Amino acid sequence: MMRNPFIFLLTVLIISSCDYFKPGSEQNPENGNPVARVGENFLYDKDLRGLVPPRSSSEDSANILNRYIDSWVRKQLILKSAEENTNINEAEIARKMQDYRYQLIVYNYEKRYIQEKLDTAISDDEIQQYYEENRDNFILKQNIIKGILLKVPKEAPQTDRVKVWLRSNSEADAEKLRSYAYTFGDSYLLDDSVWLDFDEYLYNTPFKEEITNPIQTLKRSTLLETSDSTHLYFIKIKDYKISDQHSPVEFVKAQIRDVLINKRIVALRKDRENEIFEKALKNEDYEIYE
Numbered sequence: 001m002m003r004n005p006f007i008f009l010l011t012v013l014i015i016s017s018c019d020y021f022k023p024g025s026e027q028n029p030e031n032g033n034p035v036a037r038v039g040e041n042f043l044y045d046k047d048l049r050g051l052v053p054p055r056s057s058s059e060d061s062a063n064i065l066n067r068y069i070d071s072w073v074r075k076q077l078i079l080k081s082a083e084e085n086t087n088i089n090e091a092e093i094a095r096k097m098q099d100y101r102y103q104l105i106v107y108n109y110e111k112r113y114i115q116e117k118l119d120t121a122i123s124d125d126e127i128q129q130y131y132e133e134n135r136d137n138f139i140l141k142q143n144i145i146k147g148i149l150l151k152v153p154k155e156a157p158q159t160d161r162v163k164v165w166l167r168s169n170s171e172a173d174a175e176k177l178r179s180y181a182y183t184f185g186d187s188y189l190l191d192d193s194v195w196l197d198f199d200e201y202l203y204n205t206p207f208k209e210e211i212t213n214p215i216q217t218l219k220r221s222t223l224l225e226t227s228d229s230t231h232l233y234f235i236k237i238k239d240y241k242i243s244d245q246h247s248p249v250e251f252v253k254a255q256i257r258d259v260l261i262n263k264r265i266v267a268l269r270k271d272r273e274n275e276i277f278e279k280a281l282k283n284e285d286y287e288i289y290e
Contacts, residue, residue, distance in 0.1 A: 152180075
């Protein structure tokens with residue numbers, strides 16, 4: 001039995017990368033000139049080839065090589081200590097190495113297979129259907145709004161017109177506001193068709209300290225304004241949802257899309273696994289002995 005699980009796991013990881021840690025188990029002129037030794041294991045100059053990017057300065061080259069050599073020595077010393085102080089179960093290490101090899105190979109195979117086969121097109125109808133079937137999984141944990149934020153210097157012209165444009169529902173006034181924001185605004189969010197976290201509107205504004213009850217503010221106000229020593233701040237609230245309500249589907253659209261894509265990936269893996277199994281069964285490629 002292992003006396004130290006940490007050392008055992010470390011040993012497994014080290015041994016599974018033997019080519020890096022043991023490039024030479026004994027000094028041999030054919031391997032080149034040795035640059036470091038730990039016990040009976042040598043690191044040779046040929047093992048350092050390709051580590052330094054082309055056109056590196058001599059100082060950078062030396063630093064890269066020194067870091068590599070130092071890392072090699074440290075890992076060799078850890079491996080040596082682990083081997084000397086741990087009762088290693090070789091069979092268990094072999095099983096873990098085999099499992100690690102399986103995971104690497106299968107991961108790369110599945111990754112390529114999924115890239116070739118996966119249909120990433122998700123329709124709005126699919127998103128809406130998933131949302132309706134799982135509404136209770138989409139409860140808001142924050143207050144969100146559709147709105148406009150504008151921050152302008154106090155010395156900007158026509159600041160009295162900003163509130164008029166914000167209160168207006170005409171496209172002409174909306175265009176005037178956009179033009180004004182682009183010209184004089186130091187910060188702005190002008191797309192009032194997108195749901196965003198209310199805190200995003202308050203961030204880096206005096207509202208952050210002034211609004212102590214966000215839910216009450218949202219219920220009572222459609223236009224917020226404040227100032228500091230240098231700027232005026234405006235927030236127009238077009239629509240809002242408060243925490244613990246069901247999220248609008250638009251707000252969780254990207255999240256639902258990721259879920260549906262992941263479900264397709266899982267299905268592809270399962271289908272491929274079944275295809276391989278059924279083909280092997282048909283061709284009698286495997287046997288299970290009683």
